[in-house]
Amino acid sequence: MMPSQRARYGCEAARNTKWRTAVPPVPLLKRAGGAPQPWPIQPHPVAHVHRSHFPPPPPLPLFHTRHAEESAERPHLVTIIRPCGQSTLRKLTVLLNRRGVVSFEQLLLDISEALGFPRWHRARVTRLYTTHAREVKGICDFFRGEVAFLALGKVRPELSGVQEALEELFPEQSHYRADALRAWEKRLRPAPDKAAKADSGYSEGTDSSETHTDQEAHQDTDAHHVKNHNNAHTSTQHIDAHQLDNYNPDVQKCHKKNSCRKPSHLPNHLQRLRVRGESRERLTSVIGPFKHDEALREEEIPFPTLCEECLTRRAKRQGPERLTPLSGRVPLPPVLRKQKGSSYADQEVRELNVHNSPPPPQPISKEEKSVAQLVSNQLPDEGQIHKDIQRRPTFDLSSDGSDVTLADIERCYEIGRAVGDGNFAVVRECRRRDNGQILAVKIVERSKLIGREHMMQNELSLLGSLRHPGIVRLFAHHHTHTHSYLLMEMVSGGDLFEAISERGTFPEAETGLMVSDVSGALNYIHCKSIVHRDLKPENLLIERVASGICRLKLGDFGLAMVVTEPVFTICGTPTYVAPEILCETGYGVAVDVWALGVILYVLLCGFPPFRSQDRDQEELFQLIKQGQLHFLPPYWDPISEEAKGLVRALLQPDPAVRLTAEQTLLHPWVKAMASGCRQRALIDKTQRDTKDAGAEPDKPRQVQRQAQTNAAETMTPRGHISSGGEATHTEFSRHEDKQTEIRLGGGLDEDKTPRQPSKKTIRTTNTQPAAQSGPQCQSPA
Numbered sequence: 001m002m003p004s005q006r007a008r009y010g011c012e013a014a015r016n017t018k019w020r021t022a023v024p025p026v027p028l029l030k031r032a033g034g035a036p037q038p039w040p041i042q043p044h045p046v047a048h049v050h051r052s053h054f055p056p057p058p059p060l061p062l063f064h065t066r067h068a069e070e071s072a073e074r075p076h077l078v079t080i081i082r083p084c085g086q087s088t089l090r091k092l093t094v095l096l097n098r099r100g101v102v103s104f105e106q107l108l109l110d111i112s113e114a115l116g117f118p119r120w121h122r123a124r125v126t127r128l129y130t131t132h133a134r135e136v137k138g139i140c141d142f143f144r145g146e147v148a149f150l151a152l153g154k155v156r157p158e159l160s161g162v163q164e165a166l167e168e169l170f171p172e173q174s175h176y177r178a179d180a181l182r183a184w185e186k187r188l189r190p191a192p193d194k195a196a197k198a199d200s201g202y203s204e205g206t207d208s209s210e211t212h213t214d215q216e217a218h219q220d221t222d223a224h225h226v227k228n229h230n231n232a233h234t235s236t237q238h239i240d241a242h243q244l245d246n247y248n249p250d251v252q253k254c255h256k257k258n259s260c261r262k263p264s265h266l267p268n269h270l271q272r273l274r275v276r277g278e279s280r281e282r283l284t285s286v287i288g289p290f291k292h293d294e295a296l297r298e299e300e301i302p303f304p305t306l307c308e309e310c311l312t313r314r315a316k317r318q319g320p321e322r323l324t325p326l327s328g329r330v331p332l333p334p335v336l337r338k339q340k341g342s343s344y345a346d347q348e349v350r351e352l353n354v355h356n357s358p359p360p361p362q363p364i365s366k367e368e369k370s371v372a373q374l375v376s377n378q379l380p381d382e383g384q385i386h387k388d389i390q391r392r393p394t395f396d397l398s399s400d401g402s403d404v405t406l407a408d409i410e411r412c413y414e415i416g417r418a419v420g421d422g423n424f425a426v427v428r429e430c431r432r433r434d435n436g437q438i439l440a441v442k443i444v445e446r447s448k449l450i451g452r453e454h455m456m457q458n459e460l461s462l463l464g465s466l467r468h469p470g471i472v473r474l475f476a477h478h479h480t481h482t483h484s485y486l487l488m489e490m491v492s493g494g495d496l497f498e499a500i501s502e503r504g505t506f507p508e509a510e511t512g513l514m515v516s517d518v519s520g521a522l523n524y525i526h527c528k529s530i531v532h533r534d535l536k537p538e539n540l541l542i543e544r545v546a547s548g549i550c551r552l553k554l555g556d557f558g559l560a561m562v563v564t565e566p567v568f569t570i571c572g573t574p575t576y577v578a579p580e581i582l583c584e585t586g587y588g589v590a591v592d593v594w595a596l597g598v599i600l601y602v603l604l605c606g607f608p609p610f611r612s613q614d615r616d617q618e619e620l621f622q623l624i625k626q627g628q629l630h631f632l633p634p635y636w637d638p639i640s641e642e643a644k645g646l647v648r649a650l651l652q653p654d655p656a657v658r659l660t661a662e663q664t665l666l667h668p669w670v671k672a673m674a675s676g677c678r679q680r681a682l683i684d685k686t687q688r689d690t691k692d693a694g695a696e697p698d699k700p701r702q703v704q705r706q707a708q709t710n711a712a713e714t715m716t717p718r719g720h721i722s723s724g725g726e727a728t729h730t731e732f733s734r735h736e737d738k739q740t741e742i743r744l745g746g747g748l749d750e751d752k753t754p755r756q757p758s759k760k761t762i763r764t765t766n767t768q769p770a771a772q773s774g775p776q777c778q779s780p781a
């Protein structure tokens with residue numbers, strides 16, 4: 001890079017400092033403190049056998065506030081169910097406002113107490129799971145729109161208990177239930193090895209701290225009782241008071257006529273709590289007077305209840321639509337006319353119409369059943385399949401306005417293994433039956449999109465209109481009564497998140513190529529005034545073009561929108577969210593460039609630029625708004641100044657000064673790195689072709705020589721841009737090794753000091769770098 005260019009990219013520190021002096025507050029997400037900071041970039045747990053020697057890993061990438069605009073302000077009605085063993089369940093429906101939730105830990109305690117398990121009790125609730133067995137790791141997870149959760153303690157639950165809970169929640173939705181149960185089976189399945197077990201959420205059997213017999217638990221809790229009563233002036237008195245309040249039969253009895261006593265022991269944000277005694281027998285059996293001895297057993301602790309009359313009144317007040325999603329009576333979300341049926345590109349429609357003249361009705365084959373199972377990820381309902389097949393021919397792919405059936409879809413596509421899943425969809429490999437083309441089908445359960453229909457519309461209308469090699473192509477979409485099927489280009493290399501989990505960091509050349517791909521795609525959509533708003537490694541799909549060379553394709557346009565004037569909606573994923581989103585000063589397409597800057601930083605050093613030591617989201621947002629960048633040694637030592645310059649230019653807090661996608665694409669470092677990689681890919685390809693064809697040995701050698709010359713001009717082993725260095729293919733690989741070594745020894749120790757590189761050391765990403773303070777911190781050069 002020329003000195004003048006260096007100066008151009010070297011002046012950001014001053015701008016950062018200036019910007020930092022005026023940080024407006026973050027009203028909407030202010031109370032989100034205490035939630036664990038998302039840290040999606042972590043080594044794959046199974047890949048590290050020594051994992052158990054380290055502190056537990058940070059939360060998986062479940063956690064983001066992408067729908068903060070929908071959930072943060074509005075009270076959210078959720079049902080939480082607790083399988084307690086011996087055919088007992090406890091259930092409560094609670095109206096929560098995210099703003100009132102102080103921390104996730106507190107929320108867990110409150111839920112536990114409301115369910116009748118005080119905080120001191122061994123069987124208290126320590127984990128929440130979605131109905132599909134995903135662990136809820138923080139407040140954001142909790143407020144993502146799920147309407148039901150399973151509350152569990154430390155002990156691994158019985159599958160039968162989970163099944164009962166699901167039956168309770170979804171009595172009329174057998175398919176959904178079966179789907180959820182499968183997810184639970186998977187989660188509760190004994191792990192094949194130690195590392196996987198550690199990740200399963202539950203240790204095999206019960207851990208030693210859990211092996212107390214009932215009697216022991218008894219003694220423990222009894223002792224606690226005594227202690228509480230004796231320490232009248234200590235804080236435990238408070239707990240005791242709760243406990244007594246909870247178990248006082250008078251309190252639990254039905255209250256005065258026409259009045260429900262609020263569970264007054266609960267904090268304000270749970271005051272509107274609706275604790276519900278179930279009408280089902282097994283539930284009423286757990287409601288009863290306080291029995292000093294027996295009540296200490298998990299199954300017999302009574303829990304507060306309201307009278308039926310109160311419940312009915314509340315149910316009426318809340319309206320049937322708030323309650324029915326769980327009972328299965330909720331109508332499916334209206335599907336816009338535009339969404340219904342299918343939308344193929346004209347030529348494809350023609351092709352499919354030719355090849356898909358409907359066959360005559362025929363009996364259901366085994367194959368059809370299994371395909372149905374694959375498509376829906378549910379147990380096939382034989383009756384339904386029969387009906388669907390009887391209704392043939394109904395699938396006119398060119399029609400736009402009528403729903404299709406599962407059988408129609410099966411006739412056109414053979415749906416195979418799952419290649420990925422997200423919060424709303426499972427993505428499977430699929431093959432067009434007419435021409436054998438391999439596609440990816442994103443299967444979205446429509447009930448999960450209630451209240452978020454715009455996401456589907458975005459994906460259909462925006463993604464459907466885009467044609468760019470760096471963007472996943474959407475070919476068609478079909479909608480059945482319960483699911484939507486988005487037929488997309490198949491990108492077979494997984495996503496960038498997985499790649500980062502596996503490799504930790506990437507060499508500069510490879511990173512440059514990735515930045516080039518993403519900035520190319522961003523430039524394309526930004527020119528169309530489309531902002532993606534959820535750029536992150538999970539949404540970048542990988543195509544492996546040569547060994548060690550990944551091309552990226554942008555996907556998941558669920559949050560994308562056309563931006564014609566400043567937008568104020570807070571959304572995104574905390575680690576990648578731009579400061580102007582948090583400042584609520586109005587934002588535009590530049591937020592995607594910021595996210596690209598975060599990704600670039602992560603790719604080069606293996607951890608994100610803004611981290612809260614306490615995983616406090618509020619603190620994280622403050623750091624993002626301050627925008628103070630640190631290139632922490634030794635992780636950043638091998639990285640070139642040019643790369644650092646680009647990071648600074650992308651992570652410019654002021655969007656007006658930040659590089660645009662186009663400028664990023666044309667950035668000298670990006671161009672140099674990308675061209676080096678392309679050359680390498682070319683060599684690989686040529687060598688492969690030559691091998692395959694066994695012809696013209698001279699030509700590839702020529703290409704190789706040229707490519708090596710180019711590479712030498714653009715790369716040094718450390719990724720520096722230089723003119724005429726000695727770097728070769730081999731040296732480039734060495735650079736990779738070096739990076740790998742740093743990665744293994746990298747990360748930060750528990751005492752927040754960087755570790756010395758060591759092959760044995762595993763980087764645990766939950767440890768927080770002392771980035772914000774301490775002698776290791778260096779302000780940007």
Ligand SMILES: Nc1ncnc2c1ncn2[C@@H]1O[C@H](COP(=O)(O)OP(=O)(O)OP(=O)(O)O)[C@@H](O)[C@H]1O
Binds near residue numbers: 424491539541
């Ligand atoms: N076209 C594709 N080819 C191959 N794999 C894909 C494709 N699209 C998506 N995937 C995989 O499926 C995963 C989930 O897809 P996607 O992000 O679109 O689902 P989602 O439910 O909308 O996710 P989110 O939770 O971010 O909203 C991706 O992370 C990726 O691994």
